[in-house]
Amino acid sequence: MGLVSAFLLIVIFTVLLHQVTSTTLQSSYNAIFNFGDQYSDTGNFVILAPRALFIGNSPYGETDFNRPTGRASNGRVVLDFIAQSIPLPLIPPYLAQGQDFSKGANFAVARATALDFVFYQKNNIIPTDLPLLNTSLSVQLGWFENLMASLCNTTDACNLYFNRSLFLLGTIGVADYFTFLAVGKTVDYCNSKVPDVVGSITSVAKHMALPGVVPIGCLPRILTIYVSPNVSDYDSIGCLQIYNNISQYHNRILRVAVKQLQIEFPKAVISYADYYEPITKFLANPRLYGFTVNGSPLVACCGGGGPYNYNASAQCGQSGVAACPDPSTVNWDGTVFTEKANSIIANGWRNGAFASPPI
Secondary structure, X not given: OOHHHHHHHHHHHHHHOOOOOHHHHHOOOOEEEEEOOOOOOEOHHHHHOOOOOOOXXXXXOOOOOOOOOOEOOOOXXXXXHHHHHOOOOOOOEOOOOOOOOOOEEEOOOXXXXXXXXXXXXHOOOOOOOOOOOOOOHHHHHHHHHHHHHXXXXXXXXXXXXXXXXXXXXXXXXXXXXXXXXXXXXXHHHHHHHHHHHHHHHHOOOOOOEEEOOOOHHHOHHHHHHOOOOOHHHEOOOOOEHHHHHHHHHHHXXXXXXXXXXXXXXXXXXXXXXXXXXXXXXXXXXXXHHOOOOEOEOOOOOEOOOOOOOOOOXXXXXXXXXOEOOOOOOOEOOOOOEOHHHHHHHXXXXXXXXXXXXXX
């Protein structure tokens, strides 16, 4: 990150020191600025690489929008529910042309990494299934810097504007671990890079709500690709524990970092928002949360078959691949979650069930 970006973050964070409580904040949010990956992207990836993924095709978006919107879900993502609860309009993707960004912008890009693109180039960690794009967290912050000039042009005006803005990091880091595994790196290697991934997040995110990562070992994609013949490798839910351990390690380090930031900056509102706990709760007791079960709660709604309805050669969005009749399941396409799951997670972040303090 350049000196200008670093200075920009210091300015924003200084402004946020004047924000005292989350209750006061929610009543005064006028804009949301979001950074992250596929779990909160609302269209940037399909603008950058329209043929690289299938999220620009049906049945994505079928539940709420009746068309694909670039969201990796059947409908709204967590960011959408948070915006609507404030209430604000749905936050447009930064790369879309002709948008009004006065109420905020979404810089998240599917498959964005926490670690910079140059790290992957230098270490020759380039997956063959889907090329990495240069859309890491530091790149997204650079986009935000470019947008600032159009939002305010004096120090006082910027202080007022950003003092009433909510900054979210809609989870990032999963793509880093996916990439390591895709090129044949071991779980031990993934764990060795967790501090670097978390460090990239916390070094630029003192002004944000910080979500942990999802339980990777519960994703149909991981369960299919890394299936094990040993029953003991699976937990009571049916998730692969060795991959969930990566997520748990990531989240433990992130929680410690957030607590340190909260102590260091007591007047700022810095939240840890949990993805891991709600997803494991949904999978352990799906009907308690109102989810439908297609044989197993671990099965994706949209996919090309197999035990978990995930097939790398017949993915959701490809021709001939259909969604389940009732998308009130937990997982949508093998990697991301359904609108119903996103809604419950967003509500838990707002009321404190899955966030500390509440967003």
